[in-house]
Amino acid sequence: MTTSTPQPGWYADPAAAFDLRWWDGSRWTDAVVKAGVQSTSPLPDGKGPVQVSQPDYVKRQVTERAGITPQYAGSGTLFTEPVLVVNQKTKIIELTNEYAVYDQAGQQIASVVEIGQSSLKKALRFVSSVDQYLTHRLEVRDAQGVPQLLLTRPAKFMKSRVVVEKPGVGEIGQLVQENVFGKIRFGLVSGGRNVGSLNAQNWRAWDFQILDESGTEVARIKKTFEGVAKTLFTTADNYVVQIHRPLQDPLLSLVVAAALTVDTALKQDSRGLG
Numbered sequence: 001m002t003t004s005t006p007q008p009g010w011y012a013d014p015a016a017a018f019d020l021r022w023w024d025g026s027r028w029t030d031a032v033v034k035a036g037v038q039s040t041s042p043l044p045d046g047k048g049p050v051q052v053s054q055p056d057y058v059k060r061q062v063t064e065r066a067g068i069t070p071q072y073a074g075s076g077t078l079f080t081e082p083v084l085v086v087n088q089k090t091k092i093i094e095l096t097n098e099y100a101v102y103d104q105a106g107q108q109i110a111s112v113v114e115i116g117q118s119s120l121k122k123a124l125r126f127v128s129s130v131d132q133y134l135t136h137r138l139e140v141r142d143a144q145g146v147p148q149l150l151l152t153r154p155a156k157f158m159k160s161r162v163v164v165e166k167p168g169v170g171e172i173g174q175l176v177q178e179n180v181f182g183k184i185r186f187g188l189v190s191g192g193r194n195v196g197s198l199n200a201q202n203w204r205a206w207d208f209q210i211l212d213e214s215g216t217e218v219a220r221i222k223k224t225f226e227g228v229a230k231t232l233f234t235t236a237d238n239y240v241v242q243i244h245r246p247l248q249d250p251l252l253s254l255v256v257a258a259a260l261t262v263d264t265a266l267k268q269d270s271r272g273l274g
Contacts, residue, residue, distance in 0.1 A: 006147055006167035012115050012139060017041065023147070023167070053087045055106025061085055062104050065224040066240035070104055078110045078140070078148055079252060084241040084259055086112075097138065099260065110148065111141050112260050140260055149253065151261050160186075164257040172253045175261070188258070190250035198258045208262060210255055219243045219255050221262055237263040 006023060013021040013032060018041065022031035030040040053061075062068050062083055074081035083104040088097070101110035116137045140149040150165040159177040166172055173190030175198065183203055188196035194213060201207040210219040221241050241259040 009168065011147055011167055012137065012150065028145070053085075053100065053102065053106070055102075058085050058087070058102045058106035059104070061087075061224050061238065061240055066222045066242075068104075068222075068240055068242050070242070071244055072246065074103065076103065076107070076109065078142060078256060080246070081109065082243050084109075084243070084256070086239045086241065086260060086262075088237050088263060097136075097263075099263075101140075101260070109143055111145075112138050113141070115139050138261065140256075149257060149260075151257055153261070162257060162261050164253055166253065172257075173250045175254065175258055186258070188251065188254040190254065195251050196254065208258070210258060212251060218245065218247060218251070219259070221259055239263070 006025075008025040009023060010020040010033065011023050013019065018032040018034040020033040022029045030042050032039055032041050062085060068083060070082040072082050074083075078084070078101065081103045085102040085104070085106075086099055087102070088099050097112070097114040099112040100108055101112065102108050114136060116135075135155045136153045138151040139147055140151065142148050147167045150167065152163040152165070153160055154163070158180050160175075161177060162175040164172045164174060173188065173195070176187045176189050178185045178187055178197075184198075184200040186198040187194045188198065188210075196210060196212045196218070199209045199211065201209055206223040208221040209217055210221070212218050219241060221239050224238050224240055239259065239262060243255060247255060
C-alpha cells in the first residue's frame with residue numbers, strides 16, 4: 001500500500017507556535033495563522049526528525065529484548081514495515097511527548113511530536129497530573145517531515161478515545177476505550193463499525209495484542225525494558241510493534257495509530273491504566 005503526499009492546505013503548525021501553517025504539497029511554507037489572523041513566520045530550526053536511538057541499539061531491541069523475527073519484508077515506510085520500533089525521547093521531566101520510529105534495521109522512518117501545547121498546559125504537566133485529562137494532539141511525520149497522521153485524544157474523565165486523521169483525507173477512524181477496570185480494551189472503529197480491537201495482555205498495560213474484526217491477531221505491541229536507571233529516573237517508554245501481515249485501511253492506519261499512541265494517549269494516566 002502506498003501513502004500519498006498530503007494535498008496543499010492549512011495544517012496544524014509543526015512548531016506549535018501558531019494555529020496553522022501552509023503546506024504547499026511538498027514542504028512547509030512561512031505562511032501561518034493564529035487566532036484567525038494570517039501572517040508569515042519561518043519554521044524554526046530544530047523541527048526535523050526526533051533523534052533518539054542508534055541503529056545497533058534498535059536492532060538489539062528487536063532481536064534480544066522483544067525476540068521478534070519479521071514474517072515478511074517491508075518497503076521502508078511507516079505503513080509497509082512489519083516491525084516498528086517506537087522510542088520515546090528521554091527526559092527527566094516530560095513536558096512535550098516526542099518519539100522516533102524505526103524499522104527493524106534501525107533506519108528512522110518517522111517521528112511523532114505533540115503539537116498545540118500551550119505554556120499553561122506545559123506548566124500544568126510540570127506541577128500536577130491534571131494534564132492527563134486534557135486534550136492531546138500528536139502529529140506523525142515521515143522521515144522527510146511530511147505529515148502522515150494526526151492523532152487527537154480529546155479531553156477525558158474515565159475512558160479515552162483517539163481520533164485518527166490523515167492530512168488531506170480526514171478522519172480514518174477512532175480508538176475507543178471499552179472498559180475502565182481490569183485489562184484495558186480498545187475498539188478500533190471506522191465508519192461506525194468495529195474493525196478490530198486493542199487488548200492489554202496484563203493489568204499494567206505493558207504489552208498489547210491487536211485483533212481484526214474476526215478476532216484474528218494481526219499485530220502485537222511489546223514494551224522493552226531499558227534498564228533500572230532509565231526506568232526509575234526518566235519518563236521514556238520504548239515499544240516494539242510486530243505486524244504479522246500486510247493490512248489495508250482503515251485497519252492499517254488504526255493499527256499504526258495504536259502503536260504510536262500506546263504510551264501518550266492510551267496509558268497517559270498515572271503512567272498506568274490509560
